[in-house]
Amino acid sequence: MKRTPLFSAHQKLGARLIDFGGWEMPVQYTSIVDEHLAVRKAAGVFDISHMGELTVSGPAAVSFLNHLFTNDASKLAIGQGQYTLMCNENGGVVDDLYVYRIAKEFFLLIVNASGVDVDAAWISKELEKFPHRNEIQFADGSDNYAAVAVQGPKVKEFITQVISGKSVGGTTVNSVTELNKNEIGIFRFENENVFAARTGYTGEDGFEIIGLNAAIQKIWDKLLEAGKPFGCVPAGLGARDTLRTEVCYPLYGHELDENTTPVEAGVGFFVALDKGNFVGREILAAQKANGVSKKCIAFKMTDKSAPPRPHYPIWIDGAKIGEAVSGTQSPSLGIGIGMGYVPTEFSKADTKIEIEIRGKRAPAVIVKKPIYRKG
Amino acid sequence: MSNVPNELKYAKSHEWVRLSGDTATVGITDHAQHELTDIVFVELPAIGRTVKAGEACAVVESVKTASDIYSPVSGEISEVNQAVVDKPELVNTDPHGNGWFYKIKLTQPDEINSLLSSADYTKQIQG
Incomplete structure (x- = not known):
């Protein structure tokens, strides 16, 4: 199994380790519930080094990204990032990712761990066919880069003890805490440059910090040390999953896959039809115009029950209608x-459904996303 | 370090048994609750159900996963602990006490002899 540069730090902290898509990753340090609540109330630090870092640069980078992805990369100012999706010709999702414009002609892509090889192959194949391929450089920096996410309402109170000073690239700010949501800056950390973006996967305020392996090892330790008085704890993939589920962020392999489109998944907002042609556009445009036959819904159990799990059948009026x-x-x-x-006709909020749990059906209700709202 | 009380017998699958006459009380071990953490749901067998040793007869769910609980002994379920159904966290806070799962009237009392002693179970979880 692959290990991140923070592996020995996880062992020292007594993390429980699991196989996550070929990576030996911490699922929890103490308890998923405690780590989850720490992030909602104070702060938590996650190792996200398993995620991939790809770069696309050159004079034709924007037009290439706009061919590959659903969102409009030309709308990004220097130092801004956006959520976007890479689709196949059928509109199915190859991967979902974040694209950051670091400089005019330099873009950083943060992709799912499971997607690194698939995406790199997909992008290389598209690049070979792209008319302006000579004006584009594409590279996979995943082996050299590590990353941490520090998330929670208290993060802004201690982050500057670790990432200090003004930015030297990306968005121009005097302090990392001046970054707005989805903005990224380059900051000096000791003698290295690191990226800090005001993004995350928890529904809380926070930052994702990307840098060379050695720098991130130090940043991990420093964040835990600086955050400790504020209630910051190391948090594992277990809490990462419960946090993102509460706020209904899609996870590739669950809400998204190559047979599911962004419109069906409820992330059609990130499909920019007005930017010109791109892979999958035809089907996505038709779905936006004519509607979709299935939709990704959020639900809440209405009584005490065993927790719902992936693949449990969804029932309505005595018929199995989804999963x-x-x-x-x-x-x-x-x-x-x-x-x-579920089929679109059953997808309205407040619709009563049942979730089949080990052969028995338990009552639930479709709710508006996100399931959990702050405050 | 897990608590492994001397007076209990243990199954390799991490259940404990407390014998009283011809009836045994069954729960999951401190080690098991620690491994599971954050127990959020417990499903117990129906009273009167007969189970065989090694048969899955209860389910315990943590935030992350559902796990089957196997009866360490054969017999008829005589009582279940409604308190762990109402407050599943009792399994985390008091696994050998108020976090018990069910009582079972033994039909094969000799099975008790094939269960692990506290020393043997300690060896298993340390191994």
Whole structure:
């Protein structure tokens, strides 16, 4: 199994390790619930070094990204990032990712761990066919880069003890805390440059910090040390999953896959039809105009029950109509929650459904996304 | 370090047994609750159900996963602990006490002899 540069730090912290898509990653250090609630109330630090870092640069970079992805990269000012999706010709999702414009002609892509090889192959294949391929450089920096996410309402109170000073690239700011949501800056950390973006996967304020392996090892230790008085704890993939499920962020392999389109998944907002042609546009445009036959819904159990899990059948009026794709006990709400696909006619909020749990059906209700809302 | 009380017998699959006459109380071990952490749901067998040793007869769910609980002994379920159904966290906080799962009237009392002692179970979880 692959290990991140923070592996020995996880061992020292007594993390429970699991195989996550070929990576030996911490699922929890103490308890998923405790780590989850720490992120909602204070702060948590996650190792996200398993995620991939790809770069696309050159004079034709924007037009290439706009051919590859659903969102409009030309709208990005220097130092801005956007959520976007890479689709196949059928509109199915190859991967979902974040694209950051670091400089006028230099873009950083943060992709799913499971997607690194698939995406690199896909992008290389598209590049070979692209008319202006000679004006584009594409590279996979995943082996050299590590990353941490530091998330939670208290993060802004201690982040500057670790990432200090003004930015030297990306968005121009005097302090990392001046970054707005989705902005990225380059900051000096000791003698290295690191990227810090005001993004995350938890529904809380926070930052994702990307840098060379050695720098991130130091940043991990420093964040835990600086954050400790504020209640910051190391948090594992278990809490990362419950946090993102509460706020209904899609996870590739669950809400998204190559047979599911962004419109069906409820992320059609990130499909920019007005930017010109791109891979999958035809089908996505038709779906936006004519509607879709299935939709990704969020649901909440209405009674005490076993937590819903992926693949549990969804029933309505005595008929099986769909399947859960994510499900867990919500640590914030203390009840089972999940997401799943149902035919569009049954997808309205407040629709009463049932989730089949080990052969028995338990009542649930479709709710508006996100399932959990701050405050 | 897990608590492994001397007076209990243990199954390799991490259940404990407390014998009293011809009836045994069954729960999951401190080690098991620690491994599972954050127990959020417990499903117990129906009273009167007969189970064989090694048969899955209860389910315990943590935030992350559902795990089957196997009866360490054969018999008829005589009582279940409604308190762990209402407050699943009892399994985390008091696994050998108020976090018990069910009582079972033994039909094969000799099975007790094939269960692990506290020393043997300690060896297993340390191994």
